[in-house]
Amino acid sequence: MAREAPIFAALIVMAIVVMASAASPVTFVFGDSLTEVGNNNFLQYSLAKSNFPWYGVDYKSGQPTGRFTNGRTIGDIISSKLGIPTPPPYLSLSANDDTILKGVNYASGGAGILNDTGLYFIQRMSFDDQIDCFEKSKITMKAKIGEDAAEKLSNAAIYFIGLGSNDYVNNYLQPFLPDGQQYTHDEFLELLISTLEQQLRRLYRLGARKMVFHGLSPLGCIPSQRVKSKKGECLKQVNKWVLQFNSRVQKLLLFLNSRLPAAGLSFADTYLSVLDLITNPKTYGFKISNTSCCNVDTSVGGLCLPNSKMCSNRKDYVFWDAFHPTDAANAVLAEKLFSSLFSSAHSPAPSPH
Ligand SMILES: *[C@@H]1O[C@H](CO)[C@@H](O)[C@H](O)[C@H]1NC(C)=O
Numbered sequence: 001m002a003r004e005a006p007i008f009a010a011l012i013v014m015a016i017v018v019m020a021s022a023a024s025p026v027t028f029v030f031g032d033s034l035t036e037v038g039n040n041n042f043l044q045y046s047l048a049k050s051n052f053p054w055y056g057v058d059y060k061s062g063q064p065t066g067r068f069t070n071g072r073t074i075g076d077i078i079s080s081k082l083g084i085p086t087p088p089p090y091l092s093l094s095a096n097d098d099t100i101l102k103g104v105n106y107a108s109g110g111a112g113i114l115n116d117t118g119l120y121f122i123q124r125m126s127f128d129d130q131i132d133c134f135e136k137s138k139i140t141m142k143a144k145i146g147e148d149a150a151e152k153l154s155n156a157a158i159y160f161i162g163l164g165s166n167d168y169v170n171n172y173l174q175p176f177l178p179d180g181q182q183y184t185h186d187e188f189l190e191l192l193i194s195t196l197e198q199q200l201r202r203l204y205r206l207g208a209r210k211m212v213f214h215g216l217s218p219l220g221c222i223p224s225q226r227v228k229s230k231k232g233e234c235l236k237q238v239n240k241w242v243l244q245f246n247s248r249v250q251k252l253l254l255f256l257n258s259r260l261p262a263a264g265l266s267f268a269d270t271y272l273s274v275l276d277l278i279t280n281p282k283t284y285g286f287k288i289s290n291t292s293c294c295n296v297d298t299s300v301g302g303l304c305l306p307n308s309k310m311c312s313n314r315k316d317y318v319f320w321d322a323f324h325p326t327d328a329a330n331a332v333l334a335e336k337l338f339s340s341l342f343s344s345a346h347s348p349a350p351s352p353h
């Protein structure tokens with residue numbers, strides 16, 4: 001149980017982060033397909049796209065948007081709970097767009113911490129690319145509101161960062177890519193953490209102070225991994241690696257907090273909530289968690305293609321395709337994450353705000 005103490009401490013830090021930032025926090029989102037809201041639609045040759053049926057079938061318009069789920073992402077739900085609009089995809093903004101001052105989403109499906117992760121998607125914005133885009137946004141902000149105000153805005157904003165899943169699923173765990181052959185897991189983890197350290201330091205130099213890093217979920221239990229086991233079970237080795245990654249990231253964040261003045265990096269641990277949802281789906285009103293609602297062909301990637309068959313009740317399923325949760329599962333996970341953001345700051349009596 002020694003593992004629980006630092007997690008709890010990190011969540012408290014996060015509660016303070018969110019509470020400190022007044023009514024309408026500005027948020028900048030960095031991530032992969034779990035948080036993308038449509039950047040890859042603007043990358044002509046990207047194969048990591050979801051702007052086709054049946055993605056978005058349960059979104060507001062019922063139309064695909066570039067989100068990799070049938071409805072809302074966890075970020076959409078958190079934004080609406082914070083009372084702010086979901087930040088728009090960076091690549092949808094025109095050069096002089098004022099919305100840049102209210103938050104931007106840089107996430108790109110297929111992206112990883114490492115540049116070469118997801119390389120078979122041809123085009124995607126890696127974490128380094130996403131930080132490059134933020135750097136450009138910062139220049140635009142300065143031009144709009146002046147150097148000091150742009151610095152204040154970046155210092156006060158919340159940075160949601162969710163990367164690493166693809167470094168496993170679309171890199172290390174792919175037998176035909178070199179990283180899994182070339183490195184032991186310890187060496188690969190070292191590479192991920194040292195790369196991430198440089199990236200977080202760069203964001204800090206660009207003005208980021210309150211950064212929330214979303215830990216990885218039990219990737220060994222997503223449908224694309226389960227099919228690799230004889231009986232459709234979770235891959236224990238993969239989950240073990242994920243836990244090692246999460247633990248190293250937490251140590252890194254604590255280290256950076258101790259080194260970088262006024263830094264407030266925190267770790268959002270969703271591993272156990274996702275595992276509980278997968279292990280006990282009925283507790284949450286779901287029926288099936290070991291395969292996806294969309295009858296995907298995992299031999300050709302595992303996305304929900306227009307000719308795939310959907311399940312009859314999408315709310316019964318935790319997974320939408322071989323990688324991504326359904327809207328209903330995202331609602332449960334966002335609720336848990338959101339209450340962990342606020343609970344400690346709001347105890348004991350419920351308050352109206
Ligand atoms: C990854 O790409 C970025 C930007 O394209 C570059 O600055 C960085 O040096 C690259 N990192 C590695 C390890 O190749």
Ligand SMILES: *[C@@H]1O[C@H](CO)[C@@H](O)[C@H](O)[C@H]1NC(C)=O
Nearest residue numbers: 226231232233288289290291
């Ligand atoms: C999912 O679990 C059910 C019930 O335990 C089982 O019957 C089914 O074969 C499993 N499906 C897959 C794809 O593993």
